Amino acid sequence: MPDSPPIVVAHGLRKAYAGFEAVRGVDFQCPPGECFGFLGPNGAGKTSTMKTLYGACVPTSGELRIFGLEARTQMRAIKRRLGVVPQEDNLDTDLTVRENLTVFARYFRLPAAEAARRADELLEFFQLAEKAGVTVEKLSGGMKRRLLTARALIGRPELLILDEPTTGLDPQARHLLWEKLRELRRQGVSLLLTTHYMDEAERLCDRLVIMDGGRIIEEGNPRELIARRIGRQVLELDLPDEGREERRVEARTKALAQAGEGVTGHQVVGSGLLLFTPDAEALLHRLRSAGVPIEGARLRSATLEDVFLQVAGRRLID
């Protein structure tokens, strides 16, 4: 839906707590029907930004419009069209899987029969129908995340906000949830998520922002970002790890000097060096020919993680 107006518009959005400014004037727009991601280290301001979107935090200043409605004054109308999947598991452990959905439907004033129908539909969609009658305590971590997502969809939201949806899940559970999220997007539900996982952002997001220190430091489509910031390939070099620091620096300087215009950027990671280049194999050959002391080398395609490390790496907290 390229010509549709953005579903979320934030302009100069700030959020300050007592003595601490968590979000320092961010601007972003989320197009409808897409998956929009927030990436960043802990304390970057992602969760605070999300919480202002669904009304758990009141913005300190700035403009925030969702579905074209003013968040400060029309939050209740906005929330009718939102679904939220929280970071923490706050399912009601005393209730069954199905009851967790039907009880929740009260907030949306769904009649009992409709709530029951919707709950069955969602349990089927998230492959939880067989567990409908068991208590939440008996579910695995992946099933709980799916149930949390199902619960957020009970009111048929147009926008689903997910705060680190797959944290702590095993690969199988992550892939299943990703598939369900892609299916929801195909059904026209817009997704807005925060994540620590670069592969998750790369697979799911049509567009994303990287936040650090309460500010947006990079924005774009994952593939465009990779192409713009990193290039096509990455050459990972292991430089001499033993001996004096001067030797390592010398090897690094020599590698960078020989690489010359063949690299679009670089990142120092411990005793290693990442070189971003359009042709990693040719670059490695050139460095070896020039006598750069290389203890190990790996060639791979550039990823979003490289972008993240490049733009936020120096200030990583965790």
Place this chain on the structure above:
Amino acid sequence: MTAILAREIGESLRSRWFLLVTGVFCTLALGVSYLSWSGADALGFAGFSRTVASLLNLMLLFVPLLALLVGALGISGEREDGTLGYVLAQPIGRGAVYLGKLLGQGASLGGAVALGLGLVGLVIGRQAGAEGAGAFAVLAVDALLLGAASLAIGVFVSVCAGSRLAALVFALVLWVLFAFVLDFVTVGLVIAGWTNPGGLFLASLANPVACAKVLCLLALNSKLEVLGPAGIHAVKTFGSAGAAALLAGALCAWTVLPAWIGWRRFRRMDVR
């Protein structure tokens, strides 16, 4: 708001802690009522008048403690475990969330108090007849008013406290203050020579537990002589009905003011 109200009541009914405390209150109320006859060299259920005097002390200690804890642990606990932020993300106004929680907790608490005193009332009514039932009814209403005031104070504490533990500690400190310390302060003032009867009566209005105590004593003895010069002064100045209205009004103010101040804070509160 009804969704929040139903949720609060449902959670109370499923809370083992709340059910246990309600059970303890019912048992103690029945036990105290049974033992109240022992002063007359016999065990058994006495009439309402005698039982009210015995139940008063239990009510003055138990009801504010339970209400302060229920109120204080509600919002602070939900904020800590992430549930509050999630509830606020639903299409319900903040006012409805706040009021729903307050009324839901109040209904649960009122139910517990009504159950305990109702059981006592039923047993005494069957055993000793209806004589003095009016004073018992005043005790019941008084307990509900004190419960409402303590709950509102607890909710205010819950909104202001940074954590569940801080709310719990603050609630317990307030309970000790209301149930014991302020009484000792009043006695100390009298010993120190401050014997202005009007001042002493007004001092009792500054403590919801003292308000409830004096209100119930007024029902037992319309001249309030048991409270000495302060009681006599109150009845003389305002009349029995006037003094009762003043005390009930003070308890209502103790409910409305903390609840309102709590709401003002909750309205703009961030859930981190």
